[in-house]
Amino acid sequence: MPRSVMVLGAGMVGVSVALHLRRRGCDVVLVDRQGPGEGASFGNGGLIQREAVYPHPFPRALGELMRIARNQAIDVHYHPLALPGFVSPLLRYWWNSEPERYLRAVLAYSRLIATCVDEHLALARNADAMALLRPIGWMRLYGTAKALEAAAAQAEAAQRDYGINHRLLDGRALAAAEPHLLVTRAGAIHWTDPLSVSDPHALTLAYAGMFTGEGGTLATGDAATLARAGSGWRVQTADGPVEAESAVIALGAASARITRSLGYAPPTFGKRGYHMHYTLQGNAVLHTPFIDVDSGFLLAPMRAGIRLTTGAEFAREDADPSPIQLERAEPVARGLLPLAERVEDKPWMGTRPCTPDMLPIIGPIPAQQGLWAAFGHAHQGLTLGPTTGRLLADMITGAAPFLDPTPYAPARF
Template sequence: MSKSAIVLGAGMVGVSTALHLRQRGWDVVLVDRRGPGEGASFGNAGLIQREAVHPHAFPRQLSEIARIARNRSIDAVYHPGALPGLVSPLLRYWWHSAPARYEAVARAYASLILTCLDEHMVVAREAGSAELLRPIGWMRLFGDEAKLEEVRKEAEAAHRDYGVGYRMLDGQELAAAEPHLLVQRAGALHWTDPYSVSDPHALTLSYARLFEAKGGRIAIGDAQTLREAGGGWRVQTADGPVEAAQAVVALGAAAGMLTRRFGYAPPLFGKRGYHYHFGLQGNAVLNRPVIDEESGFCLVPMRAGIRLTTGAEFARPDAPETPIQLTRAEPIARTLLPLADKVEDKPWLGTRPCTPDMLPVIGRIPGRVTLWGAFGHAHQGLTLGPTTGRMLAEMMGGETPFIAPEAFRAERFR
């Protein structure tokens, strides 16, 4: 039983962890209430973000905090009733975002990000889904020359310190690269390294099929039924109870609800996000994902159409859908691109699992020798799934992990 495991959560992180364990000879059952990739991995900008060596920090400028506090923006909104429960994690988030502390966070975070392209491509090639990983990068559009020069310096630093690839475009070069934009901008920063995933759900499903082809098993079940049993773990599934010697919690924003029962209560908080897909009029195209910095949302060419994604919504976990950000963004998006009708009848909603120090939890749950965590990846669960899966599988097998694990240990939140 020592090399048997239940992996709870079938998003990109859970699927990747299950696959890496199975490749090392473990007997693995992957358990989720839904099918693989139907949670937060389903809805995102679909980017494998090699450039994202600096995690999203809490705003430090009072003008930026005041703008968000007015609760009228597209990139960040909040439910007033949710704020009492968010005060503690957000204050800790602000504390960790102070420049001196943030520098150490970014170094640890970059150690994960630097691996993401290679780790994904190894799995995607074996899964037969490498064509979903488009090496086209993405663009940030700017209408202000001064801001464009500011981000040029940021890009130069990312290139110098972490080898991040980029190019700067002036207004004419941007118009040539994206001829169907309806607006003129001063220029753009093109991050050239990232893969743009044409169908994130299909990518996760392909990794799940590879896991099954290697002898892994996927079961529908409720992670909250996890119990200790005979020195190992048991969970109820639609096919009956499943037992294993070890268990992995890869439940994203819901991870804390489970680990709390076993004595570990990490200060997780969620950032909800929405998306819609639109058609394009006539023969218009969008060649690569873009974020218009004046507007604060992302437009991404996907198999299903042009995906309009929102920023962050802070709400209680059980709060009803309030896609006000999409309502605000759509008319602006129509001034940027000749969008046609929506593809879906209703928007998609998912929750990004965040930690106050912006680093995921990867490792053994404190006080539990056979219970492990792989959660808290915030905006980068899709990006870091294979990296996390390999790293945790190596740790569980007693190998030296290919990335130093100390910064991601669960004990830092005790």
């Protein structure tokens, strides 16, 4: 068991890793260029997605591929000049989405996500953050009876195979549950197990506050300065160099940039996303987050207002923000809910760190003693942060892992 560990990256995953390590008696320094939760953990749908046992596969139906190729969709947008850089990881993503391979990914993913709600609750109770976690689930809305029937069959399978709970709402029940919807839909699947987070940034800050309150240290520094220091690791911070016996890379989409210089180059790729908050007209309310399947984006009630989150944008890492998806989504969203003014002057943008086999990278980095990975969580960094923190802390401290970490091992790439 190392006496000292530095964790690079103060998003939900990094904060959770640092907190679990500190609770096992390690001296832990959490290093980031920004404050806790100011990266991709700041902008997301705010859902602890217990139901998300099925990771997003690469589309394989020709019609769906043609729809995306036209580059006019709300849920997917790409920069044509950026596509050459995505060819290799996306081909591997397509290969891993073959039905039999995808089912293997689902099995591994379902085991990792099974305890996500319990892991968050265990931290939130001690962090005085329970008020941020709302046990209201979220909904998927369907425009036709045929689509709703197919979704209901899938939901029944998820309940049978993975213990995922849901309610089936017909159009009348949906209208009663959300009386300020401006459209009529055939019905909805209400996933009842997930938690809805009213302020994801505040939740990360609460966990970070618990970390420092229990003796952990926050430092401002640049992960690009990570280097060997004898048998351990060193990184430069605003207060000078920090050394530790072990280091954890939990930098989300930026992680591979750091590991590549150390001989480990997983084929990760980033999906950019945007969000904007809106007020509602008059006395209108939204009770439950929802995705209207025909529209392709999430609307969620947050502290700051109604958050509209976009789908996936594929762009070069250094490309300027191009909130085309938000511009496409906003008028559609105004047809779903009586949205009023934008809360912010400009949309937030962040990048989701993805892997071609749809599983995060958690464990020891090959050929680098004392170097560990905790990244590649795609859309589920908020959901899986505490679970990843517990699992990696088990491995680093030599405890028996509470679940088999083999499917997530860095050595698979």
